[in-house]
Amino acid sequence: MQNCRIAVVGATGAVGRVFLKILEERNFPFSDIRLLASKRSHGKKMVVKGQELTVEETTRESFRDIDIAFISASGAVSRLYAPIAVEAGALVIDDSSVFRMDPRVPLVVPEINADDLTHHRGIAAIPNCSTTQMVMALYPLHRVNPIKRIIVDTYQSVSGTGTAAIEELKLQAGNILQGADAKASVYPHQIAFNVLPHIDSFMDNGYTKEEWKMVEETRKIMHAPDIAISATCVRVPVYTSHSEAVHIELTDPMSPEEAREILSRFPGVKVVDDPSSNTYPMPWDAAGRDDVFVGRIRRDASNPRGLAMWIVSDNLRKGAALDAIQIAEEILKRDLLLTPSRRR
Numbered sequence: 001m002q003n004c005r006i007a008v009v010g011a012t013g014a015v016g017r018v019f020l021k022i023l024e025e026r027n028f029p030f031s032d033i034r035l036l037a038s039k040r041s042h043g044k045k046m047v048v049k050g051q052e053l054t055v056e057e058t059t060r061e062s063f064r065d066i067d068i069a070f071i072s073a074s075g076a077v078s079r080l081y082a083p084i085a086v087e088a089g090a091l092v093i094d095d096s097s098v099f100r101m102d103p104r105v106p107l108v109v110p111e112i113n114a115d116d117l118t119h120h121r122g123i124a125a126i127p128n129c130s131t132t133q134m135v136m137a138l139y140p141l142h143r144v145n146p147i148k149r150i151i152v153d154t155y156q157s158v159s160g161t162g163t164a165a166i167e168e169l170k171l172q173a174g175n176i177l178q179g180a181d182a183k184a185s186v187y188p189h190q191i192a193f194n195v196l197p198h199i200d201s202f203m204d205n206g207y208t209k210e211e212w213k214m215v216e217e218t219r220k221i222m223h224a225p226d227i228a229i230s231a232t233c234v235r236v237p238v239y240t241s242h243s244e245a246v247h248i249e250l251t252d253p254m255s256p257e258e259a260r261e262i263l264s265r266f267p268g269v270k271v272v273d274d275p276s277s278n279t280y281p282m283p284w285d286a287a288g289r290d291d292v293f294v295g296r297i298r299r300d301a302s303n304p305r306g307l308a309m310w311i312v313s314d315n316l317r318k319g320a321a322l323d324a325i326q327i328a329e330e331i332l333k334r335d336l337l338l339t340p341s342r343r344r
């Protein structure tokens with residue numbers, strides 16, 4: 001793979017810090033790296049591959065002489081800087097939801113639809129973290145026995161909201177254990193020792209935007225516009241890794257044994273499923289690991305063509321930073337960096 005010059009917008013954030021670690025772990029081939037964040041972090045030092053680097057404030061000039069710009073800050077930052085970066089000649093890999101459903105933007109989980117990258121026009125997007133782990137576990141089954149319907153309930157960690165939410169959970173838990181009150185500022189209610197059936201804002205149809213992302217993004221990534229999907233997204237007081245209880249209806253019946261066999265052969269998926277020894281995926285174990293873990297695979301007792309399962313994955317890794325880096329690796333492998341003809 002060729003060496004390239006990269007910029008990381010949001011390098012100081014929850015995803016950004018994990019991103020820098022994974023760059024090292026995978027020995028991602030870059031010749032130059034620019035760490036970018038908000039004005040607040042300007043001048044801050046961070047170490048990448050043993051080298052101390054200085055974080056800069058993101059400006060319109062930040063993308064000059066950059067081949068790949070990873071943007072992992074917020075929707076507003078992506079909306080502002082992605083077109084500027086593309087104009088400057090950089091391919092953007094974006095973590096926000098801003099461009100995901102744009103038909104010109106590939107929305108990619110490389111194990112599933114890396115080929116979609118060949119049509120990029122300067123921006124590629126990663127999915128929402130709850131979508132990524134679900135499609136990683138469902139796509140291998142869908143390939144051999146098309147899925148008709150998905151019902152999913154999520155148990156999402158606070159790091160999915162970012163650094164401020166991790167700090168809020170720590171602070172609230174400490175205060176409550178000392179008999180003090182918990183003040184909520186990131187979420188509308190206390191998150192410590194609580195569960196919130198509310199992620200992102202509510203829509204007119206009664207679902208939240210987070211739930212609707214799962215519906216639309218799953219269909220786009222799996223190229224399956226007709227799958228019926230209903231999601232309930234819930235925030236739980238866990239630092240890292242999202243968990244999901246998923247019920248699917250397939251075209252034909254499938255045994256749990258066959259599902260385990262198919263899943264255990266899919267790259268990036270690990271079956272952890274032995275109820276007799278209380279073995280199943282849990283967020284504490286998945287944190288810091290790259291795989292998507294699947295367990296509790298069983299027949300859905302309410303549907304002869306149904307299966308039920310439990311899916312857990314580190315939202316900061318496969319749910320964000322790792323997926324973005326895998327996309328960049330595919331871009332380099334397939335020689336798909338931005339060229340003037342692609343921008344048209």
Ligand SMILES: NC(=O)c1ccc[n+]([C@@H]2O[C@H](COP(=O)([O-])OP(=O)(O)OC[C@H]3O[C@@H](n4cnc5c(N)ncnc54)[C@H](OP(=O)(O)O)[C@@H]3O)[C@@H](O)[C@H]2O)c1
Nearest residue numbers: 010012013014015037038041072073074095160162163320
């Ligand atoms: N967390 C997840 O599990 C997850 C999963 C998938 C996608 N995402 C997406 O990834 C992005 C980052 O999420 P996060 O959880 O890492 O959030 P975070 O911890 O709040 O970090 C936000 C980052 O954005 C930077 N930033 C804020 N305002 C900026 C500005 N005006 N210009 C440039 N940089 C700015 C911050 O810099 P300062 O340190 O200077 O404030 C920080 O580096 C979001 O778009 C999120 O939707 C997150």
